[in-house]
Amino acid sequence: MSRGQCPFDPPPELARLQTEAPVSRVRLWDGSTPWLVTRYEDVRAVLADPRISADSDRPGYPHVTPASAARRKRAKAFISQDDPEHAARRRLLTGDFMVRRMEALRPRIQHIVDELIDAMLAGPKPADLVEAFALPVPSLVICELLGVPYADRAFFHRASRTVIARDTTSEQAVAATEQLLDYLADLVRAKEKDPGEDLLSRLAAGQLRTGAMTAEEIAAMGQLLLIAGHETTANMIALGTVALLENPAQLAEIRDTGDPKVIANAVEELLRYLNITHSGRRRVATADLEIGGQLIRRGEGVIAAGDIANRDDSAFPEPDRLDIGRKARHHVAFGYGVHQCLGQPLARIELQVVYGTLYRRLPGLSLAVPLADLPFKHDMIVYGVHELPVTW
Template identity: 65%
Template structure:
């Protein structure tokens, strides 16, 4: 079979993606992305399997495509630009509503929409505050220096999502270990598949237990109102539970630790936050840190269902698309002086949670958790500071959620 000369040429010219961050600049997107945003905002890149999806770097183009019904999130599509070999195998075995299109996406998502409503989540604020306070008490009573990730950033959202779902926190070492394997791009596929199956089996057993003895939690609600009525299978409920358990602690834990580190390296901004009792400033700081850091660092992945003309390019039906929201959130056309961390900026229109029908379901919960954490941690521990230099902190360059593996701090 003769190779298509156009495809061969495009592949040879395409740059590799993901791209490297600049040394000493761990909070900023790779500089090459900023150059592409200015010079070639929709361009081909080459990913791990040699395919050359389109990379979209401008904010307006990203929002337009994420809201376009001609763009598919279905990871079952043969041209879907998977993030890694393990992600390809995982998605082949089990899909969640994150990687489905309507009507299946809407059918499954609506089964868990109500518990993540703003009203329901706001009602959890006192319980989240109690978890944050208790975890800080434990950290302050323990060793100094401490690893903020293990002592605080990881336990807080893990406890919150466990209480919401009805998952025993006593099992946190198990589910955190499986989760770590699933969010790393270099996990061997066979190892990732085992981790995923272990979590699915664990959640399936929990759903079965909730059917027999329901409680006041989301898994019980799924079991009694959805599985028992035939709206969901037990396997579908377990898959939804797995998704919520992983997303519910991994993303927020990384935002707590990375956001804290960014503030520690912007002491004037940290002082503003620490010395203010204005909830509006805290809420604004959360939005600005979400924009500034954008921890979904390897792009939102999609496939074109029809030909789409955008930004002077034609994306053909069947071609893969990567929306680099980390650099989209640094687009000067949407956010003036985008590389400045400005807690007073109106940043809520960021795309850190995505956009369109697949926008993050759990964003109300993440916002409240981060507001409580950022509004409490620095006031209760005013002398908090890094215990090591920035170049000794291990950043997560090997996964599709960015953050730090450890954050040694002292006070």
């Protein structure tokens, strides 16, 4: 399918802008006209420039939806702050997400993946791969890491969906945010009294007990990690599976290889090719500067469009072709610069285990409905599929 027909491709208009007007004005829901940046090198320049702020409270910041603006005012996480505040909060978590620490979780992640596949094999066909596998894998992992009871998943899955839906009202988004914050703050206070071997217990002991942070501030941090820790990876698992089922030769290569380097490389290419964050990374200029030959004034909003940047042929030859042999580690699916995704080592390992196991254990995996009938998440800030009926 050509670009624009394929559900994995960015909109054709983005491709046109990348060629003809790579830094151009767009109009948002509130009438504001921030700059949309579409070329790979320009996107990296935006995300690396200290004169471009991630602070969502600054005038001119281009919020995705009214609901997004409302909930960020209620619970501002460190990804919406600038240094030095951003760096200070991020440092509290850096050790928890170091590559070595995440690698130590690989056997546990493998066990979770195998148990969920066992349950699928013992259950009925067809099955919804989202509900049976893609959503539970990262949910279980992030719950264990944070110390959030997995038994409460129905609550936080529902709240997360409300927060990231494009049609959520401001009132609904704030209400869901309040519920999550109250839940996590209560959990943090309980962990201060009865700590476990988890991230929230560590923050409760090191920050709450010393008065460095309040339970609500830790809860805001926990909310970001909880939502980002399951929504993004769950969608990559499901959408990546659909993409591979549409490219059976490459799925077969992943299924049949015994080389973990082949799997790791495939993960990077799928992250580049799919890039499930379709709203761009939002910023605002704090000084006059030039990006891609265009003058951007202080106070003007900037949107760095990572999905189309990952399809820039100056960085990735034949960018609309999925090629799991491509060296794609320099993609911007996790962002770039100081706000680059903190949890990327965990996401990479989860995806490596999933892609390296699922197709091998279910060699006959196939869609149970036509591709055109899949409910793609055009209504959500994080792209994927709502359901994925499969058989094997």
